[in-house]
Amino acid sequence: MCIEGSSCHYRGVSSGVPVPASPAPSSETPRLVRRDGGRVIAGVAGGVADHLGVDAFRVRVVFMVLAALAGAGVLAYGLLWFFCPPGHDTAPPAPGERRQAYGLAIVGLVAMSVVGFAASGTPAAYLVPFVFVIVGASLVWREFDTSRVSPRTPVLTWTRLIGGALLVIGGLVVIVLAGNQNFGGLSTTLLAVVATLIGVVLLTIPLWMRMWRALNEERAARIRNAEREEIASHLHDSVLQTLALIQKQAGQPEEVARLARSQERELRGWLFGDPAQRAGSLSASLQGVGAEVEDDYRIEVDVITVGDLRPDDEPAAERRRWAALVGATREALINAAKHSGERKVDVYGEVTEDGVEVFVRDRGVGFELDLVDDDRQGIARSIRARMQRAGGDAVVDSTPGRGTNVRLTMPRGELARGERDVESVAPGEHSRTGEGHR
Known part of the structure; x- marks a missing residue:
């Protein structure tokens, strides 16, 4: 805001009347980050929509269509979830938007199963448990993937974690049993070990991601603190000492x-x-x-x-x-x-x-x-x-x-x-x- 009686330059206009200063609209493309508070699953579709300047519904439809193509949409969503950092928005999504997103996700998983069965003849004994594994892993990842850690974990969070873990474990067990029937040459023990490793990886990825981000934040904070200490020590050793000398020699203009x-x-x-x-x-x-x-x-x-x-x-x-x-x-x-x-x-x-x-x-x-x-x-x-x-x-x-x-x-x-x-x-x-x- 400009003071009355002074010259105020705002968007090329000079005036002596107080004018509220508002920031000029930025033409820069927003950075690609996932929605945090306004997310439905992981905030990937919303983040891509904000980055491209389009409606989030269109991005979710694209992910759904890609999911039907041999699971490409699921893979792309997971990679973006892993590599894109979370944003800092806090506005929750509208109830209608949340129901719409869940419906599109279900349609995409069903379409992926149907297309996979029709195109390759893969039995439902593999596709259905695979869908369960994806849903369970998504539930676990969503609960751990948040920058706001509450002091007390609610019951709903534990329910989602346990339910997601059971879906992952159950889906992998069914896949192992089906594989033992169709691939008799492979040992049941080997299949169980592989399934266990996959389950551990799927369930612990968000934990490793949180630890990695915490280490990066701690390192950045340590660097900032070191820079602040260096600036403070330099100002104390030079500027403050000089100001003290100037105060003592205020009567000597040349020395000042x-x-x-x-x-x-x-x-x-x-x-x-x-x-x-x-x-x-x-x-x-x-x-x-x-x-x-x-x-x-x-x-x-x-x-x-x-x-x-x-x-x-x-x-x-x-x-x-x-x-x-x-x-x-x-x-x-x-x-x-x-x-x-x-x-x-x-x-x-x-x-x-x-x-x-x-x-x-x-x-x-x-x-x-x-x-x-x-x-x-x-x-x-x-x-x-x-x-x-x-x-x-x-x-x-x-x-x-x-x-x-x-x-x-x-x-x-x-x-x-x-x-x-x-x-x-x-x-x-x-x-x-x-x-x-x-």
Whole structure:
């Protein structure tokens, strides 16, 4: 609902009058699940009807017709019952719908028996007990196949369970006796063992299904709890601690802004980054350098990278080149933090097929390169010489009153002929010649 006097956009109409917000109709096909509360037998026909957007009566008629074709409908119904998960609807079926469904099921079983006898000449001694087995197994499965377990099992449920088990056992016994008369070559004991195994399987399938679903639900709940604990612990160790520091230093706007930026950077990396993929990458190194300078010099460093590479996956010579690029970027950031007078520095890095380019720009006071004293070797040694030794280049463009732009270029490929090894510089250190002035 929109507040009166405000702009409310509802289905393309803008108004200042309160309008009740109703969800837009979804055009997506519903997921194939069995009806739970609104089922008659197992909810398969109703679930298929909901999935296809047709009347459940038509689906039940199709199952009945398929049941007459060598029991194909019964087999399809059983497979869908086994593989389709139950839904979460609670509306019970209407009495007329329930009677209609039971009538169609009886007609289908009778049609299956008649067609089977007429087509193959199978004696009724097999078809009738087989129908009893199907009906009994359906009764047992239906009572166990529910997601709502009542604290006290009603008498009707036990009646259905016992009746279904008796139908299954009785049907199998009749089939064994008939088989013993018609297949005298087979041992009665063997037939009894096979019938017993079949009966046990038919009667215990719903129990195994319930156990399997319970294990899956428990595993999913355990995973959700672990994720919640991880989120809670991260928020406690980072966000809550930062908020406490902000409250203590509320009178220092610069420190509060620094803490907020640091926390924002950490949260973005935690929410949207993949530590396993970003660890050791060039973009992660540039982000780390920017965060380090931002924390040390109380400025805002905005780092944007396009493309990426992993120096750890390349030869040692290439790793030294990328280390030199990161070190030169750090020196350019320190120079901007110390001398530009600007509280924000932008870093843009782009990885191409030919190499990597990094731009460090500030909009501070700027300076004249020709007027830099000879004893001020921060740019000459910490940036230019470092890049040139690694086979790259550094171009400094600065104008008084308009800021400074440092362009660092490092090509890919083999090291240039005659270049020397890059001096190793620790991530937390920088060249002494460049730590004082430009």
